[in-house]
Amino acid sequence: MIIEPTSPKLLPDPLREPYYQPPYTLVLELTDVLLHPEWSVRTTPFLPNTPQLPLTPPHPGLLAPGAGRTFHLRLYLRPYLLSLTCGLHAPSPLATGWRFKKRPGIDYLFQQLAPLYEIVIFTAETGMTAYPLIDSIDPQGFVMYRLFRDATRYMEGHHVKDVSCLNRDTSKVILVDCKREAFSLQPFNGMALTKWDGNSEDRTLYDLAHFLKTIALSGVDDVRSVLENYALEDDPIEAFKRRQAQLAQEEEQRLAELAQQKKQGISLGSIAGRFWRSKQ
Known part of the structure; x- marks a missing residue:
């Protein structure tokens, strides 16, 4: 049994100009996530x-x-x-x-995030099992690299994905899995999604795309500072949606208060204008 990654540098060096290297790296498990x-x-x-x-x-x-x-x-x-x-x-x-x-939303996830993230499939499955599956879900070639079980560390009965071996700036790497043990070496680089049960009405990947796109478009310097806020959540995507809804509600309330203040200011100005005209 292989207990150490096959190489200390699992990915080649980042692309250089004139080629485009996305600013962030997204590492996805295959089984029960996609x-x-x-x-x-x-x-x-x-x-x-x-x-x-x-x-x-x-x-x-x-x-x-x-x-x-x-x-x-x-x-x-x-x-x-x-x-x-x-x-x-x-x-x-x-x-x-x-x-x-x-899973519903795979195509949407890839299309939305490919310009912003270097997409890597890193699965605990063997290459023989996973390779044809990745070919099937990614006919357009959005997935830049594929890593399999032989690239994991086997620790205490779990296949652990060591972000430090990816040959990438760890402040720009997000690892998505349904098992927290998979990113136990770098817990603030990971997101543990709820294990998908095969429900065809599932919308998690659409919400995940929105979450990750928000991080990238915000130009976050260190993704760990964001993911740390969701580390204790049983469902980080639902937590993100709740916080987004709360922020939207607060913004709506703020705009309503500004509109009310503006309306009151116009009313006071109108009263003052009539007062001064009556004095002339």
Whole structure:
């Protein structure tokens, strides 16, 4: 088992002119943040002439059917649905395996943040599992780099992502995961989202895009000073929305008070004008 990152510099040096290097780096987990895995046993025939890749499925403890035999990975593309099916060598009417559901808002997140953030997928999954999934959710190539399980530190039973190994200014790095242990070495560089359960009405990624875009457009010098304020929140996105609503309410109240003061000033000026005209 690999317990240290494969390199002390997991990413190449930042781009230099004439190439564009976004001012911030966004590091995203794949599983339960962008995709939701579901184990299923389905009576779906294998597709003929589909390329197969040898793979031990990512969660072998759940593989009761055919345990200990050779499995294969095959990828089906459907609207909002990706499937990894593990089957035996011979075609079978029973297709058993992992289905990965695409979270609503992935495309919006990438499109909104790509000009502001260098987007990196850093997942605790193996490269064999994750690579085709990333290809499927990012056909336009917004993701600049991909890091997998072999780039993590294995500490106390958890795959920890060490921000100091990314070869980036840590004051400009935001790591998004659903497990706080993933960024335990740099807790104020991370955001722990609520684990996505596959709900198709979920709006978290839209709200996340708004949150991260606000940070970038504000020109924050050190993202840790912002993320620290959300470190103890069970749901930092909901906390951000509450604070935004409160600020909007306060601003609305301030504008109403200014309008009232202006109205009163106009009224007093009108009364004074009539008074002086009556004296002439």
